[in-house]
Structure formats: C-alpha cells, structure tokens
Amino acid sequence: MSPLRSGAFRFSLLMATVFAIGTVALLVVVDRTVYRYATEVADDSVAAEVAILVDEDRDAGRTQAIESVVRRENAVREHDLRYGLIDRSGHLLAGSLPASTAATGWHQIFVKNSNPDRAGTVEAVQLRALGVKLPDGAILVVASDNSDLDELRQRLRGSSVLFGVGIILLALVGGFAIGTVFLRRLGRVNQSVEHIMQGNWTERLPAIGMSLEFDHLSANLNRMLERIEALLEGMRQISTDIAHDLRTPLTRLRHRLETLKDNPDEATETQIDAAIAQTDEILGVFRTLLRISSLEAGSARSRVVEANLSDCLLHLVDIYRPVTDDARHILVSAIEPGIHGRADPEMLVQALTNLIENAIFHTPAGCQIAVTLQRRDDGIVLSVADNGPGIPEAAREHVLKRFYRLDDSRGAPGSGLGLALVAAVASVHGATLRLTDNYPGLRVEFRLPHGENGRAQPYI
Structure with a gap:
C-alpha cells in the first residue's frame, strides 16, 4: 500500500487543507483590519491639517496661510501629505498639488510621483484628498499618499501566501513520512495476523508505537488471542481426554452389550442394569465436560x-x-x-x-x-x-x-x-x-x- 493512500497521509492532507482555509481567512481579516485602521489614521491626519490651515487663513490672513502650506509641504516626511491652495480663479497659490485637484469634500486624485523609481520612470499615484472652500472662494486641498500602505498590504499578502504554502508542504511531507512509518509498523502487525490465520495461535501482535491508543488496542487484542488460545487448547484437551479416558469404559460397555447380544437368553436384569449404569456414568462425564467448557468460555x-x-x-x-x-x-x-x-x-x-x-x-x-x-x-x-x-x-x-x-x-x-x-x-x-x-x-x-x-x- 502506498503511503499516499494511508490514513495518516490523508489526515495530514485534511489538516493542511483546513490550515490553508484558515490562513486565507486570517489574511483577509488582517488585511481589512490593517487597511481600515491605517485609512482612518490618515483621514484623521488630513482632517486635522485642513482644520489648522483654515484657522490660520481666517486668523492670520492669506499670506500666513501660504507660508504655512509651503512650510508643511517641505517638512512632511517623504511627502506623506501633499497640499494645494488654489484661488477662486483656478491659480495655484501654494503646494505641490496641481490646480486641477481643486474640489471640496473627500475624493480620490491621481498625480505624478515626485520620487521616480531607479529606472527614472515617473508613475502616477492615487491620493485620498479632502478639499475645503475658504470664505473668499479659494479651495484648500490636503491629500494623503497611501502608497506605503498599499505596499505593506502587498508584502503582507505575499508573506502570508509563502508561509501558508510552506506550512502546507511541511504538513504533506510530514504526513508522507508518518504514513510510511505507520505502514511499516502496521505491516508487522499484518504479518502477525497472517501467522495467526495460518494456525500459529502463539503469535502475538507487536506494539504499533504510534500512540498509547494503538498500544492499548494491541494489548487488548493480545489478551483476546490468549483467551482464544486457551479455549482452543481446552477443546484439544477435551478431545484428547475423551480419546484416552473414555475409551476403556466405552470398550467395556460395548463388550458387555455384545455379550448380551450373543447370549440373549442369558441376559439378566442385573447385567442390563449394570450396562445402563455404565451408560449413565459415561453420559455424566460428557455433561461435566460440557459444563466445564461452558464455564471456561465465559458464558x-x-x-x-x-x-x-x-x-x-x-x-x-x-x-x-x-x-x-x-x-x-x-x-x-x-x-x-x-x-x-x-x-x-x-x-x-x-x-x-x-x-x-x-x-x-x-x-x-x-x-x-x-x-x-x-x-x-x-x-x-x-x-x-x-x-x-x-x-x-x-x-x-x-x-x-x-x-x-x-x-x-x-x-x-x-x-x-x-x-x-x-x-x-x-x-x-x-x-x-x-x-x-x-x-x-x-x-x-x-x-x-x-x-x-x-x-x-x-x-x-
């Protein structure tokens, strides 16, 4: 029997399948949870920036608001936040966002990445922006760059898939190894069973050694075999005993009956009673033997x-x-x-x-x-x-x-x-x-x- 068809390998395959399903479910939950949390944090940061700049524009004037936008644009690490202050005529007053991004409320915008990759390629990135209309009709836009978050999600998914595949492969290899060992040990048990089926009742099943449950099962089966062997030995002993110990009284009874048959006129009541008594004695022996056998069988x-x-x-x-x-x-x-x-x-x-x-x-x-x-x-x-x-x-x-x-x-x-x-x-x-x-x-x-x-x- 191939280890791939063994119960141990099938169980390992089942566990690997369950683990794969669990891994996918865990990945989906973690991905959505992390993305939701990061998005909420980014949105709170953008809303806070917008509130601060709106207050500065109202309290300190437009010039101070422009200076603040420029200062924040240059201070934000790796341009995680981008700004744009557009007047009512559509001219960009400050910030790195183009004038075309002027819109109120939450919206998605696409702009060119200010940091080209190693090959010098400039790619467009998607930003989540919040626009607010100022009292004079100008629009203040603050956008959050979520490219790092997207990259994190991709790496998390890739790592989860790799670890999941690796663990599934380990489970399959382990199942194959366990199946091979199990079949090898089970082969010794089957060999002992073959010997027992061929009449060798002194054979006993070896311990499988995979777990205490299997060893306990082997011990119980061996005790059952000992009981069966004892019963068979009792049956053989009965046959031998009957052949040796009942031969003499049966021979005497036969001789007595033959004498009565050959001389029917000489048959007396005493002789007939003696033959009947001898027959009753033999029947009593058989009844006792059957009684002993019934008791030894446990009935x-x-x-x-x-x-x-x-x-x-x-x-x-x-x-x-x-x-x-x-x-x-x-x-x-x-x-x-x-x-x-x-x-x-x-x-x-x-x-x-x-x-x-x-x-x-x-x-x-x-x-x-x-x-x-x-x-x-x-x-x-x-x-x-x-x-x-x-x-x-x-x-x-x-x-x-x-x-x-x-x-x-x-x-x-x-x-x-x-x-x-x-x-x-x-x-x-x-x-x-x-x-x-x-x-x-x-x-x-x-x-x-x-x-x-x-x-x-x-x-x-």
Whole structure:
C-alpha cells in the first residue's frame, strides 16, 4: 500500500487543507483590519491639517496661510501629505498639488510621483484628498499618499501566501513520512495476523508505537488471542481426554452389550442394569465436560449476582452433614455471618459440593472435613479442608486438569473431573484457587477478590 493512500497521509492532507482555509481567512481579516485602521489614521491626519490651515487663513490672513502650506509641504516626511491652495480663479497659490485637484469634500486624485523609481520612470499615484472652500472662494486641498500602505498590504499578502504554502508542504511531507512509518509498523502487525490465520495461535501482535491508543488496542487484542488460545487448547484437551479416558469404559460397555447380544437368553436384569449404569456414568462425564467448557468460555458470567455467601454455605453444610455422618466423617464449619459477594450461587455450591465429596471419598473414615468462610484484607476466602492423606505438592497443579487421577485413586469411583470443574468455577468468578497442605491433609481455598464497598467482585 502506498503511503499516499494511508490514513495518516490523508489526515495530514485534511489538516493542511483546513490550515490553508484558515490562513486565507486570517489574511483577509488582517488585511481589512490593517487597511481600515491605517485609512482612518490618515483621514484623521488630513482632517486635522485642513482644520489648522483654515484657522490660520481666517486668523492670520492669506499670506500666513501660504507660508504655512509651503512650510508643511517641505517638512512632511517623504511627502506623506501633499497640499494645494488654489484661488477662486483656478491659480495655484501654494503646494505641490496641481490646480486641477481643486474640489471640496473627500475624493480620490491621481498625480505624478515626485520620487521616480531607479529606472527614472515617473508613475502616477492615487491620493485620498479632502478639499475645503475658504470664505473668499479659494479651495484648500490636503491629500494623503497611501502608497506605503498599499505596499505593506502587498508584502503582507505575499508573506502570508509563502508561509501558508510552506506550512502546507511541511504538513504533506510530514504526513508522507508518518504514513510510511505507520505502514511499516502496521505491516508487522499484518504479518502477525497472517501467522495467526495460518494456525500459529502463539503469535502475538507487536506494539504499533504510534500512540498509547494503538498500544492499548494491541494489548487488548493480545489478551483476546490468549483467551482464544486457551479455549482452543481446552477443546484439544477435551478431545484428547475423551480419546484416552473414555475409551476403556466405552470398550467395556460395548463388550458387555455384545455379550448380551450373543447370549440373549442369558441376559439378566442385573447385567442390563449394570450396562445402563455404565451408560449413565459415561453420559455424566460428557455433561461435566460440557459444563466445564461452558464455564471456561465465559458464558455463565451473566448469571453472577449479588448473593449472601454465608447463607449459601450454611445451607450446604446442613445438607451434607447427614451424608458425612453416614460416611463416618466429621463435618465442621466456621462461617462468618452476613458476608455478601457477587457470585453465581448455583455454580459456587456445585464447586464446594465437589470439594466436600472429594474429601469424603478420598479420606479414611473418622477424618474431619472443615468448611470455612471468612473475610480477610485480601479478599473473601471459602475453604474446604480435611486431615486425610492429602495430595503430594508435585501433583497439586495436575489434579486441576481434566481426567487426572492419582495412582492410588484410579480404582475408586469417579472420572477425575471434580477439581477441573472447581477450577472453571473459580475462573468465572475471578477467584484464586489454591491447594495447600493442611498438616495433615489437604486445604482447598477459593479466594474471591474484594470489589466495591468491600464486597467480592468477579472477573468480567
């Protein structure tokens, strides 16, 4: 793409056009203002001279008036003012103005320039004159030479045009340079986009560097790409997990069904119920996987509302106390009252349910399970802890993945999706999920950040 067609160059061209229009408007205003002011000053000077000479002619007589005209004619710098005293017969009595200029009131006259140019040419100049008729019929004329003012106006116009053209050219050159730099940097961004379109999801957009707005846009797009990459990785992981971890139960189910098909007379209600139970287990795994994918995609964030977390946990503990008693476990709780936060109560209860059931299934009888809720300076902490065998520190990061199970748990019921679902719920709420040692046992903390007014705020 040519820099002349870039947005930066077009913007510079637009600004140059606006500046040119503004320059012309400013020139017109300045020219008229200066000319009007100078004309008014010259007219006031001419009128004052006429008034003085009229008073001298009336008070001191004609001879004194003639002497005054001659004296003023010779004293005026560069003949800015010219005089003419013409009697009633049309004879010039004094001054440099010809007798033909005798007229009353304001009028324009043309006379030869008394200062020829360097080539010796004598040009006619236009003067603005004021004529007054004296009591005896003579006419006094005083004229102002505005040639200097006209020359000033011409120079002002020429300088304005030159400066305007120069600045417009600088704007165009600057726009071309900026457009070239912008296209070069944008080319790197387009190259990264091409790599992403070809499937390289680890590619990130470079900073354009033209302004903070563009850099902020690049940063937001990179965060979006990271989110998309995480979702795609999750989809690939699901496919891999399904291929590896569901192959065995599906193979067993197929083998069981083939056995029933080959020996229909030997089919018992127990065998059929076992096949149905195995099918329900597989369907449950798929439902959990879909639930985790939905949470990771962020579709559940719109369900986050202001909730009473204390009441939710108290209700959950009341429900699970008989269950833990039947499993010969001890369920205790330490829940601070009146703690509110923005959350999806259903998702939050499901996550804590998974944690309690994991503690029931993976700890021996007689172990204690503690559910706590408390407000801290760094957030609201929900935790489920037990004093069972715990999870080795090296495996704590892996147990949050789908279908991951410890070696000593592979024979127990379950699919290895419970903690993965808890991690997905934590992500929706913007919470920090931590697995730590309970000395002995495992402690799982679900930490919600404080929002406005000290309440928890989810990640949106």
